[in-house]
Amino acid sequence: MKKTWLIAGLAVAAISVGASMAFMYILPLDFRDRSPIQPLAFSHKAHAGDNGIACLYCHRYAPKSPVAGIPAVADCRACHLFISLNSAEIKKLMGYWEKREPIPWVRVYGLPDHVYFPHMMHIRAKLDCTACHGEVAAMERITRTASLKMGWCLNCHRQHKASIDCWTCHK
Amino acid sequence: MKRRTFLQLSGMTAAGAVLAGCQSQNEKLIPYLVPPDEGVTPGKADYYASSCRFCPAGCGILVRVSEGRAKKIEGNPAHPVNRGKLCARGQAVLQELYHPDRVPQPLKRSGPRGSGQFTRISWQEGLALLTGSLKELQREKAADRLALVTPQLRGTLAELTTSFMGAFGSPHHLSFELLGMDWLRTANRRSFGQASLPFYDLAETRYLLSFGADFVEYHLSPVQYGYAFGRMRQGRDTVRGHFTYVGGRMSLTGASADRWLPARPGSEGTLALGLARLILVESLFDAGSLTANGLRAETLLHTLEGYDLSRVAEKTGLTHKAISEVAREFATTRPALAMAGESVAFQTNGPESVRAIQLLNLLVGNLNRPGGVYPDGGSMAGAENSFTELLSLVAAMRGDRIRVALVHGDPVHAIPPASGFQEALARVPFIVSFSSLIDDTALQADLILPDHAALESWGDAIPLAGARQAAVGLMQPVVTPLFDTRQFPEVLLATARELGGKTAAALPHQSYPEMLQGWMRKRVGRMAGQDFEALWVDLLRQGGLFETKPGQGKGYRWVPGAPLPAPEAPRFAGDEREFPLHLQVYPSTPLYDGRGAPLPWLQQLPDPMTTVVWDSWVEINPRTAADLGIGFGDLVEVTSPQGALRLPAVIYPGIRPDMVAIPMGQGQRGGGRYAKGRGVNPLALLAATIEGKDPQPAWNATRVRVSRISGKGDLVTAGHPQGSYRSELIGI
Numbered sequence: 001m002k003k004t005w006l007i008a009g010l011a012v013a014a015i016s017v018g019a020s021m022a023f024m025y026i027l028p029l030d031f032r033d034r035s036p037i038q039p040l041a042f043s044h045k046a047h048a049g050d051n052g053i054a055c056l057y058c059h060r061y062a063p064k065s066p067v068a069g070i071p072a073v074a075d076c077r078a079c080h081l082f083i084s085l086n087s088a089e090i091k092k093l094m095g096y097w098e099k100r101e102p103i104p105w106v107r108v109y110g111l112p113d114h115v116y117f118p119h120m121m122h123i124r125a126k127l128d129c130t131a132c133h134g135e136v137a138a139m140e141r142i143t144r145t146a147s148l149k150m151g152w153c154l155n156c157h158r159q160h161k162a163s164i165d166c167w168t169c170h171k
Numbered sequence: 172m173k174r175r176t177f178l179q180l181s182g183m184t185a186a187g188a189v190l191a192g193c194q195s196q197n198e199k200l201i202p203y204l205v206p207p208d209e210g211v212t213p214g215k216a217d218y219y220a221s222s223c224r225f226c227p228a229g230c231g232i233l234v235r236v237s238e239g240r241a242k243k244i245e246g247n248p249a250h251p252v253n254r255g256k257l258c259a260r261g262q263a264v265l266q267e268l269y270h271p272d273r274v275p276q277p278l279k280r281s282g283p284r285g286s287g288q289f290t291r292i293s294w295q296e297g298l299a300l301l302t303g304s305l306k307e308l309q310r311e312k313a314a315d316r317l318a319l320v321t322p323q324l325r326g327t328l329a330e331l332t333t334s335f336m337g338a339f340g341s342p343h344h345l346s347f348e349l350l351g352m353d354w355l356r357t358a359n360r361r362s363f364g365q366a367s368l369p370f371y372d373l374a375e376t377r378y379l380l381s382f383g384a385d386f387v388e389y390h391l392s393p394v395q396y397g398y399a400f401g402r403m404r405q406g407r408d409t410v411r412g413h414f415t416y417v418g419g420r421m422s423l424t425g426a427s428a429d430r431w432l433p434a435r436p437g438s439e440g441t442l443a444l445g446l447a448r449l450i451l452v453e454s455l456f457d458a459g460s461l462t463a464n465g466l467r468a469e470t471l472l473h474t475l476e477g478y479d480l481s482r483v484a485e486k487t488g489l490t491h492k493a494i495s496e497v498a499r500e501f502a503t504t505r506p507a508l509a510m511a512g513e514s515v516a517f518q519t520n521g522p523e524s525v526r527a528i529q530l531l532n533l534l535v536g537n538l539n540r541p542g543g544v545y546p547d548g549g550s551m552a553g554a555e556n557s558f559t560e561l562l563s564l565v566a567a568m569r570g571d572r573i574r575v576a577l578v579h580g581d582p583v584h585a586i587p588p589a590s591g592f593q594e595a596l597a598r599v600p601f602i603v604s605f606s607s608l609i610d611d612t613a614l615q616a617d618l619i620l621p622d623h624a625a626l627e628s629w630g631d632a633i634p635l636a637g638a639r640q641a642a643v644g645l646m647q648p649v650v651t652p653l654f655d656t657r658q659f660p661e662v663l664l665a666t667a668r669e670l671g672g673k674t675a676a677a678l679p680h681q682s683y684p685e686m687l688q689g690w691m692r693k694r695v696g697r698m699a700g701q702d703f704e705a706l707w708v709d710l711l712r713q714g715g716l717f718e719t720k721p722g723q724g725k726g727y728r729w730v731p732g733a734p735l736p737a738p739e740a741p742r743f744a745g746d747e748r749e750f751p752l753h754l755q756v757y758p759s760t761p762l763y764d765g766r767g768a769p770l771p772w773l774q775q776l777p778d779p780m781t782t783v784v785w786d787s788w789v790e791i792n793p794r795t796a797a798d799l800g801i802g803f804g805d806l807v808e809v810t811s812p813q814g815a816l817r818l819p820a821v822i823y824p825g826i827r828p829d830m831v832a833i834p835m836g837q838g839q840r841g842g843g844r845y846a847k848g849r850g851v852n853p854l855a856l857l858a859a860t861i862e863g864k865d866p867q868p869a870w871n872a873t874r875v876r877v878s879r880i881s882g883k884g885d886l887v888t889a890g891h892p893q894g895s896y897r898s899e900l901i902g903i
Contacts, residue, residue, distance in 0.1 A: 036197050067214030072203035097204075105200040 035143035036106040040096075041089050049137035055129045066118040070105060073097050108144050109133070116171050125160065213238055220247055220714030222632035222644030223261045224625055226763055227323065227352075228252065228392040229632035230261055231714045234649045241268055241626050241650050246394070247714045250644065252637035253394040259761060261394070263772040267624045268653065270769060272843035273607050274621035275654040284597070284615050287841070294657065297620050301662075302669040304575050304601050305339070309670070314340035316574040318564060318599070320582055323348045323554055326631040326643065327690050328660060331678065335663050338677035339670070343573060345564045347557045349585055349835075349854075349870070350389070350764055352635065354516035356555045358525040364730040366555055367546040368636035371510055373399035375542035377410055378504035380497070382439045382528050383418040384512030387427060388760045392637035400427070413504065415497055417442060418514055420755050420790070420832045421825030423779045432497065433827045434487040436753045436871060437741025439515040440524025443531055444736065445483030446498040448475040450534050455502035457536025464533055464729035474735045488827075506542030507535050514755060517871040519742045526736035539726035547636040548721060549643075558868045561590060568595035575601045579622070579659055584611040584839055584852060585764050587870065589813050589859040605659045608769055610841045621656040623648070628658050629684045631691075631715070643694060644715040645687075658683055691716065744858030745812045745874030752795070754811060754875045755832040756853045762836030768846035769839075777889035778834065781821045784887045787850030790823035790832040791877065801879045804886040809833070811856040811875045818851050819884025820877075831877060 047053050056062055061069035077097050080090050096103050109132075111117050122132075130136065134145030146152060157164050207213065216237040223230045223244075231250025235243040244262050248255035277297030282288025292300075308316050319336050321328075323346045336344040356366040373379065373386075373396055386396035403412035416428035419436050434442050450456050451472045461468055484491050501507045511528040515521060529544075537543025554560075567573050569591065576599040586592045596602065596615065604616035613619050622628075630646035657665075660683040667678040680686035692703055694716060710716055743753070758764055760779055767773040777784050789809055791801060801807055807820045809831065818833070826832055837850025858873045 032197050061213055061215075065212045065214040069213050070200060070202040072206040074203075074205045100204060102201050102204050105202065107198040107200045110198060 229634035383514035440738030460536030750874035
């Protein structure tokens with residue numbers, strides 16, 4: 001009698017371990033915050049939307065480098081020496097500058113190390129920034145709109161007849 | 172708490188920990204505070220052409236730099252020596268730049284010598300200390316009390332140090348390297364009347380006979396010869412070049428050979444003459460070559476009478492069959508090539524043995540011919556007796572005739588103590604080191620004026636025997652210096668300016684790059700029609716000045732009346748009964764002569780033959796080890812007439828039973844956290860067996876005995892080699 005219970009217990013344990021592993025495999029393990037709180041309440045809506053500043057004005061490396069780049073603190077300050085000096089967030093910005101500290105932004109879009117994603121090639125292909133980044137001009141706080149999974153990449157590559165060779169991205 | 176609750180709680184904690192581990196965090200994105208300079212695009216790499224000065228081969232490199240940081244070094248495809256390839260040592264030079272123990276600014280000794288206690292001072296103070304001591308020498312009319320010790324320099328650095336010492340008025344300028352090529356230049360001068368180094372056309376040869384020349388690891392220009400060896404074996408459709416290796420220890424080069432002749436140490440020259448005699452007896456020699464070199468077969472045969480097969484077989488410990496087979500193969504396969512290496516040269520009969528090996532090249536008529544030997548295009552002249560200079564400097568220091576010693580490099584670690592250098596240097600009242608790490612020499616120094624890392628430096632690298640055409644590699648700084656360091660030549664120029672008078676007049680350059688430009692301007696004189704500024708930019712972009720046509724130098728021709736090579740019987744330090752084994756000390760494949768030891772990539776690179784990592788070891792033949800009761804990894808003591816060292820044993824079938832071998836490079840007292848106190852320095856075992864009037868460094872002529880201490884050798888290997896070497900293939 002006791003033996004049966006033991007066998008049954010072991011079987012249940014094995015099944016539950018197997019099931020949980022399968023569940024973990026299927027489950028997206030990406031628990032990253034899609035819209036994290038940033039150290040500074042920077043509004044893309046105010047900059048890109050209301051004031052119509054072009055994306056590449058600040059993210060200036062996108063046409064020539066794999067990374068789009070985020071503006072240096074000195075770049076932010078250059079404009080805000082004259083614009084809305086009295087807002088609390090700008091005072092925070094100036095505080096960073098005075099402490100000689102870069103702003104520790106929280107990354108929203110990130111790809112694993114085995115993926116090579118060059119911004120410049122996508123800009124050269126005349127792809128709109130919103131295709132991946134969503135309607136940034138309407139966002140107060142940046143929110144990730146794309147899953148950034150391989151299937152999502154491939155979909156777009158197929159639509160635009162871009163190469164889907166493994167070596168295109170995994171190199 | 173109940174048992175059940177405890178189990179429940181601990182289960183929940185464990186599950187929570189597992190889940191928390193799976194959760195990925197949002198990373199931080201840190202922007203620049205101030206945007207980078209024009210020309211730097213974040214995320215996009217720039218490539219700078221420069222040169223590697225780790226070893227004398229002087230390969231061309233391309234350095235990948237992104238966001239102003241050097242990231243990766245590769246070979247420069249345009250460079251005639253390495254053609255885009257690069258060895259592990261060259262790749263690891265990157266770590267010199269980022270070494271955590273680099274000397275960040277000038278240091279002044281504050282504790283006793285060797286204690287490693289230094290106080291940080293400014294460059295102004297450091298230079299004032301240096302010039303102050305030199306001015307004092309000038310005031311007291313004792314300019315010859317200054318000594319300058321450097322590795323063997325070429326190009327602008329050689330010119331600069333020579334004119335500095337000349338103008339200051341001191342003859343004590345020592346350019347010494349343990350692995351310097353003096354022996355080969357000496358042999359070439361005696362046989363061919365020119366002290367140039369040979370360029371072996373390995374790629375085109377069909378039969379290679381290497382007498383201890385480990386060209387895959389370090390000999391002359393390893394990247395060039397490794398590449399050429401590949402082409403010799405596989406580069407031609409119908410021919411696979413044959414390779415016979417002569418030497419008591421099977422090196423990585425030896426392991427690449429088709430046939431291994433483990434000749435007795437010191438008998439290689441006799442073997443070469445024995446082969447020569449066989450070739451003459453069987454009339455397999457190239458008659459045209461003998462006539463062109465003014466030699467006659469009959470006289471040669473008469474002189475070589477003593478080298479008959481049975482005597483040679485007895486002296487070398489090889490079989491009649493092997494010797495006569497190799498002689499026939501070597502003479503009947505054209506082109507055939509013989510090379511001489513360090514393990515032959517550093518015997519008491521070294522230079523004559525090397526000449527005997529060169530005579531083989533002459534006999535089969537491959538001097539100045541495809542698949543044969545040419546004079547090297549780049550380094551026509553060089554040091555020929557730096558060992559004598561070392562001994563005279565040691566004598567001067569012992570006699571308290573040196574008051575200030577300027578030392579570049581790490582001679583305290585890299586010169587065998589038997590030469591008396593270390594103990595003599597300790598008598599010098601003021602020692603200045605230019606090391607960028609606190610190495611063994613810097614530990615003894617009173618003042619350290621740290622040099623830039625190679626990737627922060629300007630310079631030129633003239634390749635050593637790596638090409639038939641002349642080539643000058645340029646070095647340019649690929650990053651802005653990380654610390655408050657200054658380049659060694661800049662310090663010399665600044666000192667000269669400060670000293671004034673004759674010294675300043677001899678070195679009028681405002682800066683070292685200016686001197687380098689002026690020197691290059693002279694070299695490209697022929698293209699003077701062009702605008703030099705534009706040409707200079709081109710040269711930097713290309714990595715140097717690479718001529719496409721082979722040098723105009725004279726080919727090799729036997730000096731009329733030069734005596735035929737006559738290697739005498741080798742002599743060894745240590746009595747044969749007391750010290751039954753020959754010791755061979757060889758440059759470690761990753762660490763070279765020790766300059767690679769501070770770099771962790773090289774430390775963790777397993778030795779290609781034994782797979783040992785991070786340590787020193789002694790290689791012992793399985794038969795000898797069995798006789799002595801030594802097992803793999805046991806701690807043993809190796810005793811020579813000069814001293815004793817304890818290190819783990821590696822049972823190595825690729826070595827003669829009467830021989831043991833230890834790699835050099837480890838056993839540093841300084842050299843940063845990765846080198847310090849790791850392994851032993853085998854140079855401490857070497858005796859200075861000095862021959863007659865003309866002293867020669869006989870570093871491979873020491874005998875030792877080995878005894879087991881314990882089973883705890885703490886040997887770390889990347890794989891257990893016993894079992895992977897098949898003794899039936901090796902044949903001993």
